[in-house]
Amino acid sequence: MRGEIMESHIRNIDLAPQGQLKIDWVAGHMPVLNQLRKEFEQELPFKGKKVVVCLHLEAKTAYLAKVIQAGGAEVTVVASNPLSTQDDVVAALVAGGIHAHAWHGATEEEYHQHIHQALDFQPDYIIDDGGDLVSTIHQQRRELISHVQGGAEETTTGILRLKAMEQKGELGFPMIAVNDAQMKYLFDNRYGTGQSVWDGIMRTTNLVVSGKTVVVAGYGWCGKGVAMRAKGLGARVIVCEVDPIKANEAWMDGFEVMQMLEAAAQGDFFITVTGDKDVIRGEHFKVMKDGAILANAGHFDVEVNKVELKALSEEMRVVRPNIEEFKLKDGRKIFLLAEGRLVNLAAGDGHPAEVMDMTFALQALSLTALTEQVTPLSAKVYPVPHEMDLRVARLKLNALNLKIDELSIEQKEYLSNWVHG
Structure with missing residues (x-):
């Protein structure tokens, strides 16, 4: 011991x-x-x-x-x-x-x-x-x-x-x-992740978001926040999901929904927020635009398959702090932020x-x-x-010095009694 x-x-x-x-x-x-x-x-x-x-x-x-x-x-x-x-x-x-x-x-x-x-x-x-x-x-x-x-x-x-x-x-x-807990995921995951991810991306790249196409992989509470903030920054937002309920929710929230292989050819920024591995991988890198920017907001650096990205590349270099350039064999360049780690903390203050x-x-x-x-x-x-x-x-x-109403005894009784109509 x-x-x-x-x-x-x-x-x-x-x-x-x-x-x-x-x-x-x-x-x-x-x-x-x-x-x-x-x-x-x-x-x-x-x-x-x-x-x-x-x-x-x-x-x-x-x-x-x-x-x-x-x-x-x-x-x-x-x-x-x-x-x-x-x-x-x-x-x-x-x-x-x-x-x-x-x-x-x-x-x-x-x-x-x-x-x-x-x-x-x-x-x-x-x-x-x-x-x-x-x-x-x-x-x-x-x-x-x-x-x-x-x-x-x-x-x-x-x-x-x-x-x-x-x-x-x-x-x-x-x-x-x-x-x-509700006081965690409704605020930390949604509003915290939404703001801090874009803070990390924007301070790192110093690029405009408005007018760009943002692909968000995962529409849990963190993904909701990232997509919402991207929309507020003026981006076109595509959501990729494996859960049919969350995919419907993303659609009703006003976002486009499609498979990653289709979205991969259209995105300018890609943000993974799934908690799973190999969300963006070789088949997706092969169809991405020249200059596509990849970021991860999931806990581990496994959502973007870095091994397959390196295998497709002939040259790699760091072009700015927290930005690694991968020059593919066909001449296209793909950029990975913060080594594929949590972009809001590895390239920001969280x-x-x-x-x-x-x-x-x-x-x-x-x-x-x-x-x-x-x-x-x-x-x-x-x-x-x-x-x-x-x-x-x-x-x-x-x-916050905010006050809310309280139920009266009669209101509580009404809500707890099935006889009342």
């Missing part, structure tokens, strides 16, 4: 002051998390507990780690993506007493080494993004399964992996599916702080729900309790 370690592995502690400025900025725009921080400082729900947080290490996730720390936890953070790590933010966390194992641009070997170093902390609870912590524990660090009391998962991709483990009877501890405020409030409250269990939960995937969803919604409305 690996021994516990307390040191951090980061790029440069001297970057901490500028990282702290970033954290302070987002903290000023996350009122729900600020309210929870005040409560945590008084109640100390995580006192004596160790928490490992595996998320995209930028300012907003850093503030979540600080809020959990304020609740009495000893916290370790590790990156869920090597290109989204901001070294100054990580340094600020370490300067503030949080352990960290991450740096920007980590190799695949370093990335997995960092996960193991974080797990050497022997956490009581975890927060995961994409399932890499859970996967590593169950495949390589099984001695920790009995020690971890539970955790929460941030993403669609991670929950798919967790449910697959549960169905096979291989999940070793309870996990709360934060991504499936979702707006006001949106992540709600998601991270759910994450923090999910951990408190686990600590409050008198009888340990079974090793299953659990939904966020509806009352928790409602609490975050009310806190958000209070922060």
